[in-house]
Amino acid sequence: MTDVEVTLTVNGRARTVRVEPRKTLADTLREDLRLTGTHLGCEHGVCGACTVLLDGEPVRACLMFAVQAAGAVVTTVEGLSPGGDRLSPVQAAFRQCHGLQCGFCTPGFVVSATAFLAENPDPTDAEIREGISGNLCRCTGYQGIVRAVRAAADTMAADTQEASA
Amino acid sequence: MSAPTTPVGRGAAARFTGQRLPRKEDPRLVTGRGRYVDDVQKVGTVHATFVRSQIARGRILSIDVAEAQASPGVVAVLLAADVNSPDHQFWHNLTGPDMTAPGRVLADGDVRYVGEPIAIVVAENRYLAEDAAELVDVEYEPGKAIVGLRQALETTERVHPGLDSNVSAEMPQMPIPGLQERFDGAAHTFSVRFDQHRYVCVPMETRGIISTWDPWTERLEIVISGQGVHEPRAFYARMLDIPEDRIHVVMGDVGGGFGQKIFPTREHHAVVIASRIIGERPVKWIEDRAENLIAGGHAREESIEIDVAVDEEGTLLAGRVNHLEDVGAWPAGGNGQNGAVGAGIFPGPYRWGGPGSVSYAGKAVFTNTTGQCAYRGPWMMETVGREQMVDVVAAKLGIDPLEFRRRNVIQRSELPFTSPTTLVYDAISPAETLEQAAELIGYEAFRAEQAAARAEGRLIGIGLSLYVEPQFGFGALGTEAATLRIEPTGKVNVYMSTGSHGQSVETTMAQIVADNLGVAIDDVTILQGDTASSPYGAGTGGSRNAAIAGGAAHAAADAMREKVVAIAAHLLEASVDDVELAGSVASVKGAPGTRTVSLAEIAGTAYLNTDALPPGLESGLEVSKRYKAPAFMFSNACHAVTVEVDRETGEVRILRYVVSEDCGPMVNPNVVEGQIAGGVAQGVGGVFYEHMIYDEDGNPTTTTFMDYLVPTAAEIPDLEYGHVVTPSPTPGGYKGMGEGGAIASPPALLNAVRDALAPLGVELTDQALSPDHVLALIERASG
Numbered sequence: 001m002t003d004v005e006v007t008l009t010v011n012g013r014a015r016t017v018r019v020e021p022r023k024t025l026a027d028t029l030r031e032d033l034r035l036t037g038t039h040l041g042c043e044h045g046v047c048g049a050c051t052v053l054l055d056g057e058p059v060r061a062c063l064m065f066a067v068q069a070a071g072a073v074v075t076t077v078e079g080l081s082p083g084g085d086r087l088s089p090v091q092a093a094f095r096q097c098h099g100l101q102c103g104f105c106t107p108g109f110v111v112s113a114t115a116f117l118a119e120n121p122d123p124t125d126a127e128i129r130e131g132i133s134g135n136l137c138r139c140t141g142y143q144g145i146v147r148a149v150r151a152a153a154d155t156m157a158a159d160t161q162e163a164s165a
Numbered sequence: 166m167s168a169p170t171t172p173v174g175r176g177a178a179a180r181f182t183g184q185r186l187p188r189k190e191d192p193r194l195v196t197g198r199g200r201y202v203d204d205v206q207k208v209g210t211v212h213a214t215f216v217r218s219q220i221a222r223g224r225i226l227s228i229d230v231a232e233a234q235a236s237p238g239v240v241a242v243l244l245a246a247d248v249n250s251p252d253h254q255f256w257h258n259l260t261g262p263d264m265t266a267p268g269r270v271l272a273d274g275d276v277r278y279v280g281e282p283i284a285i286v287v288a289e290n291r292y293l294a295e296d297a298a299e300l301v302d303v304e305y306e307p308g309k310a311i312v313g314l315r316q317a318l319e320t321t322e323r324v325h326p327g328l329d330s331n332v333s334a335e336m337p338q339m340p341i342p343g344l345q346e347r348f349d350g351a352a353h354t355f356s357v358r359f360d361q362h363r364y365v366c367v368p369m370e371t372r373g374i375i376s377t378w379d380p381w382t383e384r385l386e387i388v389i390s391g392q393g394v395h396e397p398r399a400f401y402a403r404m405l406d407i408p409e410d411r412i413h414v415v416m417g418d419v420g421g422g423f424g425q426k427i428f429p430t431r432e433h434h435a436v437v438i439a440s441r442i443i444g445e446r447p448v449k450w451i452e453d454r455a456e457n458l459i460a461g462g463h464a465r466e467e468s469i470e471i472d473v474a475v476d477e478e479g480t481l482l483a484g485r486v487n488h489l490e491d492v493g494a495w496p497a498g499g500n501g502q503n504g505a506v507g508a509g510i511f512p513g514p515y516r517w518g519g520p521g522s523v524s525y526a527g528k529a530v531f532t533n534t535t536g537q538c539a540y541r542g543p544w545m546m547e548t549v550g551r552e553q554m555v556d557v558v559a560a561k562l563g564i565d566p567l568e569f570r571r572r573n574v575i576q577r578s579e580l581p582f583t584s585p586t587t588l589v590y591d592a593i594s595p596a597e598t599l600e601q602a603a604e605l606i607g608y609e610a611f612r613a614e615q616a617a618a619r620a621e622g623r624l625i626g627i628g629l630s631l632y633v634e635p636q637f638g639f640g641a642l643g644t645e646a647a648t649l650r651i652e653p654t655g656k657v658n659v660y661m662s663t664g665s666h667g668q669s670v671e672t673t674m675a676q677i678v679a680d681n682l683g684v685a686i687d688d689v690t691i692l693q694g695d696t697a698s699s700p701y702g703a704g705t706g707g708s709r710n711a712a713i714a715g716g717a718a719h720a721a722a723d724a725m726r727e728k729v730v731a732i733a734a735h736l737l738e739a740s741v742d743d744v745e746l747a748g749s750v751a752s753v754k755g756a757p758g759t760r761t762v763s764l765a766e767i768a769g770t771a772y773l774n775t776d777a778l779p780p781g782l783e784s785g786l787e788v789s790k791r792y793k794a795p796a797f798m799f800s801n802a803c804h805a806v807t808v809e810v811d812r813e814t815g816e817v818r819i820l821r822y823v824v825s826e827d828c829g830p831m832v833n834p835n836v837v838e839g840q841i842a843g844g845v846a847q848g849v850g851g852v853f854y855e856h857m858i859y860d861e862d863g864n865p866t867t868t869t870f871m872d873y874l875v876p877t878a879a880e881i882p883d884l885e886y887g888h889v890v891t892p893s894p895t896p897g898g899y900k901g902m903g904e905g906g907a908i909a910s911p912p913a914l915l916n917a918v919r920d921a922l923a924p925l926g927v928e929l930t931d932q933a934l935s936p937d938h939v940l941a942l943i944e945r946a947s948g
Binding site: 022023030036039042091132136142144 | 194206368418454838906
């Protein structure tokens with residue numbers, strides 16, 4: 001199969017890869033761009049471990065071909081931390097609330113929760129549970145994850161208040 | 166109540182253990198910088214995929230690989246003739262060589278379950294490997310599949326043609342003198358059979374391995390998603406008959422296991438052998454989800470028949486159990502027989518009629534289905550059966566199930582208590598957890614609420630489940646080890662035999678070491694999962710980490726502390742008894758403001774200025790300690806749950822879920838509660854959503870996450886916890902507790918549904934409780 005050239009912006013950098021047209025966005029991120037934080041848990045769009053932001057919207061990177069992301073702005077879990085060894089509010093909350101154990105599903109949850117809170121900064125607990133129900137976790141029973149999303153919402157609200165004060 | 170007599174940690178000096186510390190693992194994992202097996206991308210890697218059987222049983226008439234071999238990028242297409250050897254050994258350190266089912270790597274001449282690997286295809290990338298695999302043409306002569314426990318026992322056909330029966334393992338009833346008389350003389354006897362359906366581990370990361378054979382050094386390098394590194398090394402040394410020191414196994418981050426990853430499996434074997442045939446190039450296999458669901462190892466398809474004898478007051482006098490399990494065609498690890506463990510554990514938290522009052526038989530059968538693997542509390546059917554039986558008997562006698570348990574549960578004043586199966590409980594608290602759970606859930610108030618709800622026609626119910634969770638400290642599971650090294654800079658590296666795959670070992674073991682050694686926790690790093698540096702151990706599993714690996718961490722830290730204090734005393738010109746070591750600084754007790762020495766100075770002296778050491782003291786700072794655990798350790802818990810059943814839709818909604826547990830002092834309460842919650846979620850999944858279904862021809866029909874339903878955040882309730890702390894005789898008083906959540910939750914949920922449906926006269930003895938099954942139960946009762 002002939003490779004095609006695809007240019008896209010990943011985590012703020014313009015990247016060009018040569019991939020087979022059938023290569024998924026997830027495999028391209030992992031293998032060609034060495035961004036292995038995007039995990040593959042089912043490869044059929046249910047588990048959510050491969051969730052990335054495509055032009056700000058959460059998508060399943062296992063259900064897209066890289067060629068479909070040509071020209072798009074992609075943010076992976078690696079792109080969410082503000083740099084250095086600092087964590088984003090969602091990442092910090094997952095750590096603080098014991099929102100992960102084996103950590104395999106975590107990048108997908110962190111990306112989904114980030115998108116969810118951008119859409120709904122002040123969710124109810126029921127909305128949180130609904131909002132993250134597109135991602136599967138097998139270790140935590142979701143207890144720490146629900147707490148983490150709540151804590152992240154609170155932190156982000158406090159930060160916003162501080163910024164506007 | 167007798168006071169605990171075990172020394173617990175370092176008392177006031179304990180600064181890290183017992184705290185809800187955020188984990189050391191997390192910064193890399195929340196930022197996507199973990200390193201799971203598929204993240205390891207070695208130069209020159211080739212990728213493997215499998216051609217798997219499409220039928221459950223039959224002869225292979227022909228396999229045509231010509232087209233596949235000519236497919237672009239193909240490196241090798243290997244069949245049984247290339248891969249299998251009559252000399253292969255298939256046994257594990259953990260199980261020993263006693264195998265019933267003849268082991269094999271690839272199907273040879275016939276197939277015995279859907280998903281059995283027939284060919285391994287290796288190509289330049291996974292896409293090309295899968296292209297080629299599709300071109301392999303297998304012709305079968307199908308046979309009649311043997312599916313289900315009863316069919317396996319009734320048929321004259323054999324899953325394994327060479328064997329004279331389909332029984333994989335059997336443990337008959339022991340003739341216990343006087344047992345029958347206990348039944349004959351009892352006021353009441355009851356007999357009920359409870360069935361459980363097949364459900365599976367589902368680690369979010371599937372199985373995976375990278376194997377590289379270097380023909381020049383004759384060394385095998387393996388990266389594996391596993392639960393320990395030493396079992397695969399020992400296994401492949403035996404299987405391939407190459408010296409153990411020529412095999413290097415590492416595991417990085419591992420995305421869950423739950424028992425499925427304890428043992429390397431035949432797909433791993435094929436990859437290792439393929440890498441040896443191909444040579445030099447790393448061969449990587451990352452299982453896809455369909456493969457994991459179809460062929461990654463199954464569990465829980467079991468049936469248990471329980472006879473009990475009780476007196477008029479509901480005192481349990483005697484029990485007789487027959488446990489039957491389906492181990493598929495090739496159970497992982499060996500013969501598979503959870504009954505052997507269930508036999509010891511079954512009496513659980515109850516007195517029964519003392520010694521000789523309980524007997525237990527187990528039988529495991531082969532079927533033409535995927536082999537059974539360990540799954541979080543593999544023997545749990547004994548508790549699923551016992552705790553349901555308690556509720557059934559209580560209902561028959563008109564006694565509330567809480568009251569029934571109160572009458573039978575072992576009290577603290579009775580410890581040490583020898584169970585009817587001769588296990589000695591020394592430090593458990595089932596009565597306290599029962600009361601705590603009942604109080605937390607508001608048991609009496611719920612009964613009042615229930616009466617009102619029933620009057621309105623609503624179906625709400627409450628379920629209890631008590632459990633005594635064993636940790637095995639004998640045989641291959643009996644020890645773990647730690648090598649503790651303080652580097653010349655004063656940083657502490659601890660090399661452990663563990664194989665963490667989500668258990669927070671890097672944090673909890675650092676908490677123990679930091680406290681016992683007297684150093685800052687940031688100075689402690691736990692390293693594991695590398696046969697080149699990790700001491701030998703069984704890996705992580707079996708709820709053994711806190712008690713056994715923790716024991717090793719304790720021992721190594723204590724020994725090191727002695728050495729560090731000796732050097733510090735010499736440098737401070739003080740007596741060792743007067744030296745205090747805390748926060749990586751040594752000082753003289755009761756002499757504030759006087760000279761101190763840092764751990765870095767002490768370590769520097771130990772390595773770089775050895776003439777300044779106390780005379781006779783060995784230079785350097787390195788100790789290795791191996792902890793041998795008691796043969797059995799026990800934690801315990803009580804689950805209490807309330808549910809509402811929708812009589813129109815059959816849907817069950819969990820209203821509240823309480824767990825009261827006793828694992829002794831908690832190293833890190835976040836980790837303890839996280840383990841409970843994960844187990845409970847797997848129980849909720851198992852009872853209501855997860856069902857690995859085979860049709861009568863042996864075809865698995867739930868092969869994606871669209872059909873095999875793993876619960877999401879929307880299905881799992883908020884959990885409420887209570888803790889009772891009874892230290893065990895292990896160092897620190899710790900007990901294991903990783904499996905209990907998955908063991909005790911199914912019967913609690915089933916009892917709650919049974920209670921909710923009681924007004925309709927529903928008899929509940931099977932699962933899974935999907936809405937349509939609940940509706941069928943209701944219809945059957947009203948029919």
